[in-house]
Amino acid sequence: MKSIATAIVLIAAFGYFFYKVVTLARYVLLGKPENRFDRIGTRAWRMIRNAIFQLANFKRPKGDILYAGIMHFLIFWGFMILLAGEIEILAGGLVPGFTFQFLGYPLYNIFIFSQDFMATMVLLAIVMSLARRFIEHPAKLNYHFGSYLILGLITGLMLTLFVMNVSNGVNPDEPVSHAVNWMLFAGTYIKLFHVTHPLSGVTYQVIWWAHVLMLMFFLDFIPNSKHLHLLGAIPNNFFVNLSEKTMQLQPINFEAEGVETFGVSKFEELTWKQLLDGAACTECGRCTADCPAWNTGKPLSPREIILNIKENMKANGPKILKLKQGEKLPDDQRSALLADEAEGEKRIARRKESPTIHETAVSISPQELWACTTCGACQEICPVENEHIRDIVDMRRYLVMTESKMPQELSATFRNNDTNGNPWGLGSDARMEWAEGLGVKTMAENPDAEILYWVGCAGAYDDRNKKIAIAFVKLLQKANVNFAVLGTEETCCGDWVRRAGNEYAFQALAKQNIETLNRYKVKKIVTACPHGYYTLKHDYPEFGGTYEVIHHSQFIQQLIKEGRLKPVKAMEKTVTYHDSCYLGRHNNIYAAPREAVSAVPQVRMVEMKRSHANSFCCGAGGARMWLEEKEGDRINRVRTAEALSVNPDVIATACPFCMTMIDDGVKDKGVEDNVKVLDIAEIVQRSLE
Numbered sequence: 001m002k003s004i005a006t007a008i009v010l011i012a013a014f015g016y017f018f019y020k021v022v023t024l025a026r027y028v029l030l031g032k033p034e035n036r037f038d039r040i041g042t043r044a045w046r047m048i049r050n051a052i053f054q055l056a057n058f059k060r061p062k063g064d065i066l067y068a069g070i071m072h073f074l075i076f077w078g079f080m081i082l083l084a085g086e087i088e089i090l091a092g093g094l095v096p097g098f099t100f101q102f103l104g105y106p107l108y109n110i111f112i113f114s115q116d117f118m119a120t121m122v123l124l125a126i127v128m129s130l131a132r133r134f135i136e137h138p139a140k141l142n143y144h145f146g147s148y149l150i151l152g153l154i155t156g157l158m159l160t161l162f163v164m165n166v167s168n169g170v171n172p173d174e175p176v177s178h179a180v181n182w183m184l185f186a187g188t189y190i191k192l193f194h195v196t197h198p199l200s201g202v203t204y205q206v207i208w209w210a211h212v213l214m215l216m217f218f219l220d221f222i223p224n225s226k227h228l229h230l231l232g233a234i235p236n237n238f239f240v241n242l243s244e245k246t247m248q249l250q251p252i253n254f255e256a257e258g259v260e261t262f263g264v265s266k267f268e269e270l271t272w273k274q275l276l277d278g279a280a281c282t283e284c285g286r287c288t289a290d291c292p293a294w295n296t297g298k299p300l301s302p303r304e305i306i307l308n309i310k311e312n313m314k315a316n317g318p319k320i321l322k323l324k325q326g327e328k329l330p331d332d333q334r335s336a337l338l339a340d341e342a343e344g345e346k347r348i349a350r351r352k353e354s355p356t357i358h359e360t361a362v363s364i365s366p367q368e369l370w371a372c373t374t375c376g377a378c379q380e381i382c383p384v385e386n387e388h389i390r391d392i393v394d395m396r397r398y399l400v401m402t403e404s405k406m407p408q409e410l411s412a413t414f415r416n417n418d419t420n421g422n423p424w425g426l427g428s429d430a431r432m433e434w435a436e437g438l439g440v441k442t443m444a445e446n447p448d449a450e451i452l453y454w455v456g457c458a459g460a461y462d463d464r465n466k467k468i469a470i471a472f473v474k475l476l477q478k479a480n481v482n483f484a485v486l487g488t489e490e491t492c493c494g495d496w497v498r499r500a501g502n503e504y505a506f507q508a509l510a511k512q513n514i515e516t517l518n519r520y521k522v523k524k525i526v527t528a529c530p531h532g533y534y535t536l537k538h539d540y541p542e543f544g545g546t547y548e549v550i551h552h553s554q555f556i557q558q559l560i561k562e563g564r565l566k567p568v569k570a571m572e573k574t575v576t577y578h579d580s581c582y583l584g585r586h587n588n589i590y591a592a593p594r595e596a597v598s599a600v601p602q603v604r605m606v607e608m609k610r611s612h613a614n615s616f617c618c619g620a621g622g623a624r625m626w627l628e629e630k631e632g633d634r635i636n637r638v639r640t641a642e643a644l645s646v647n648p649d650v651i652a653t654a655c656p657f658c659m660t661m662i663d664d665g666v667k668d669k670g671v672e673d674n675v676k677v678l679d680i681a682e683i684v685q686r687s688l689e
Contacts, residue, residue, distance in 0.1 A: 002205075006093035006212070013216035020223035021231065024279065027317035031272035034250075036239040043238045051237040056383040060614060064138060068284065071128045075154070078122035085115040085161070086215060093212065101175040108175070109182045116165055116183040123158045126151055140285030142360075146225045153218045160211035164204070166190055171198035232279030233384045239273055240385040245538040246376055246586045247389045252397070252503045263397025263501065265338050267313045268320055274391055278310025280384040287378035287388060292617040292639075293371040297632020299348045300371035302378035302388045304360055309391060312337045312362045338395060339363035348631065369395050370407055373635070374499050374622030375581035380613055396501030406500070413626040414502060421491035421509075422457040423626060432487045434459065434466040438473055442487035443520045449484035451476070451555075452517070454527035454536065457492050458656030464663060465656040472528055472552055472681040478688055479564035483526070489516050495531040498539065500623035507543065510535075514545035528552040528681065530582035530589075530655045531621070537587075551583060553593035553654045553680055560599045560684070567687035570602040573649040575683070577605065578639065578662060579615035580655035593654045593680050600687040606646045616642060620657035640665025644675065651677045 036043075050056035054076055057069035084100075092098045101108055129151055133141065141147075165186040168176035180187050189195070199207065222230055241248055250271075252262055264270055287302040288294050294301050315335045344365025351359070369392050378388045399405045406414075416425030432440075434455075443449060453476065459469035476483050494509035517525075525547050527533050537549035559565040575597055583589045590612050598605055610616045619635025629635065640662055643651045651666070653659045663677040 003094050003096065006090070009212065009216055010090065010094075013219055016220050017223065020220070023317075024223055024228075024314075026321060027313050028272050028275045028279065030268045030313075030317065030320055031270050031275040032268070034271035034273050036273055039242055042242060043240065046240050046242075047234060047238040050240075050383070050385070051234040056237065056385070059381055059383065064132075064136070065286070067128070067132065071125045071132070074121045074125035074128075078118040078125065081114050081118045082122070082161075084111065089164075089208070090212065093208075099175050105178065109179045112176060112179040113182040113184065115161075116186050119158045119161050119165070120185040122154065123162075126155050126158070138285070138289075140289035142226070142283050142285065144226075146221075149221070150218075150225065150227055153214055153221070156214050157211060157218070160207050160214070162186060162189075163199070163207050164211065166195060167199040167204055167207075170195050174198075226281075226283045228279050229282045229384065232276060233282065236276055236280035236384050236386070239276065241387060244587075246379065247374070247393070247499075247538075248387060249390055249393055249498065249503075249539075251507070251542050254504060254507070261398065262401040262503065263399070264391075264394040265336075265398045265402070267309055267316060267337055270309065270391065270394065274387070274394075275309065275313055277384075277386040277391075278306050278313060281306045281310065281386060282384060283307070284383065286381045286383065287386070290377040290381050290614075292373060292375060292377065292619065292635045295616075296629075296635050296638055298371040298629075299344065299351060299365065299367045299631065301368075302372075305364060305368065305388055305391055306386055307360045308362060308364050309337070311360060315362045335362045337363055338398065339365045341366055344368065364395065366399060366405065367631075369399070370627065371631075372622050373581070373617050373619055373624045375617035376585040377581070377617065380585045393499060393501060396499075397503055398501075400501040401504055407627050409627050410500060410623060413623075414497070414500075414505065417492055417497060417509075418505065422461055423492065423496065424457065424461045426461050428488050428491070431455075431460045431490060432485075434469050435473065435485070438470065439477075440473055441484045442489070443484045443522070444487070444489070446482075446484040447520060449482050450524065451481055451483040452520075452522045452525045453483050453485050454493070454525050454529075454532055455485055455490060456527060456529040456532045456656065458660070459528060460490075462656065462660065465659060468528060468656065468659065468679040468681055471679065471685040472556075474685050475556060475559070475565060475681060475688075478685075479559045481559075481564075486516060486520075493529075493532045493535045494539075495535040496623040496625060498535070499621070506539075510540055510543050510545070514540055514543055517545060517547065522547060524548045524550065526550045526552055526555045528654070528656065528679070530580045530587065531657065534582050534586055551587070551589060551592070551654070553583070553596055554589065556596045556681060556684055557592040557599075560596060565684065565688065567600045567684055569600075569687045571600045571683065571687055572602045574604045574606055574647065575650045575652050576608055576643055576646050576648040577611075577652040577654075577680075578608070578618070578643060578658055579611055580653070580658050581615065581617050581621055583654055584615055585613055593652070596680050597652055597683055600683060603683075606648065608642050608646055610642060618655075618658045618661035620661050625657050625660070634665075634668075636661035636665045637668055640669060644669065644671065648675060650683070651675060652680055652683060653677060654680050 054073045057072050061069060088100050100111055165183060166189055168174040169180040169183055169186055169190050171177055222228060285303055291300060291302050312335060319334060344367040347359060347365055348367060372392045374389050413423045417423050420426060421428055455469055458465040491512060492509055494506040498506035525536055530551060533549055533551045536547060577594055577597060597603060616639050617635055618639055651662055653662055659677060659679060666672050666675055666677055
């Protein structure tokens, strides 16, 4: 009778489980195609390292991250090892008397030890989790009922397993009794409390069925809960972005026939990998905890972007599948992926009332999308390799190019760029005014130049950043570098335009610049702007422009190492360096700017609390340079306060946007007479002979 009942329970539970998994897989596959099947060996290793060995949970292993990493490591590997024991239990229900005793006692003893030990380790991890939630209570976590139900189920499974191990350990009719000395914890319990009699048959069967039913309920709860990541995280780590391009923005073919809208306004317009991200999300909140927008009171939570897409997919997936089968679906029966601004304002109001509450919905408000600085902090810290930025940019594309809905300031800046080729809207004839009296040649005047110096709009038009362009040119001239600029032939590289969602304008700019660069047969480009660096290096090859692109910090460092630049004048100053998001996280350049500054005699370098990959954004990326911050604190003020907390004489930057934001922050604090904000080119140039 027990065998029949067990079979019925297993068939029902596993049947439902596979039905839900297949259904969710069908929803994910409604997404647009994307090739993530290259470099199979590398992908397999990343999956094993990050998902199986759980190393991704130990990114920046300090404090809460280390604590949570250990906790998740114990739970994951506990279940991996306990899986064998669960198979033995279920098989014993189908075939009375079945055990793994046939392995022989050396192996069976090890098996018994592993089951007892890991069950206890999982219980320890549960205690750690409960202490974290009820004592530490980190704001980044979701505190919904499902989380506590999962913890309760795991606790129940481990306790019933422990009780069965104790009972079997003192039952001479059970093979476990011959390996009782290998049970570190259950065996100790038996000896400590002098347990001599096993549970009665009825009591044992109640415990056994409680364990099995909890296990089957847990199995079926997985695809309906946050623990869906148990299924999604491993493949997501396999399909990780292996490219140097941290933002996998897909070019839009504007000449394709039958395309009436651009960007993403429906979940199925995302790729299958973007939809898989939702299934992989662990809801750990690391992305939101690191987000500069969230940390300064903005409505954006990167985690909720991913989860809202998942919820929209689950809400609309059945309807889209029916559509594909020929059924009709009225428009009003579909849940919108993009909410209107009124709904966004309501969410902002609720957030102000309860700042620690995270709100998962089936739609995403424009206010959330426009708050993003595309700094990459969310992606860098994510343990399952989710890619938040392209989701945000894809939806911005729809708002800008299909609905023409964008912040008013951005609309004006787009017009400036379209008219004059720069966001300031100044005439192209003024692009070379910064270089007057420096003897800088253009590519037209020096077509054999070894290096093209891409000045960028900030270097050409912004008064503060013009000084950086001048300092860098003096370094190039001091090192006898054969360089030239494009002069009035240079136009905006299009970085902020693309990140703002105006793909059409970006492609026009890119093609225009590429045509100019290719006409001069440019091979090597140096730029002082990390945003231009990313765009020229990673975006332009998509349109036929492939060049060796070097950031000016790297080039300065190289010239110093080669002895072509010799900083000799001492600078008895304390300097802290602010990592640009686009130079650091997006391009992994951390050493070059620090080494360039450190080459100046008597400079004392100090690090901010948040630096390198953990750096805090200045607030200007992702087109935020041109938008006012209307909610919460200003990001640049928060970052400036962090810089000032280490008592520097100089705050060093290596990005024109960062320069503007940090310089403004220092002025806001009223300490500009005591603390200077300098680009690394200015620091090195002042130290030359």
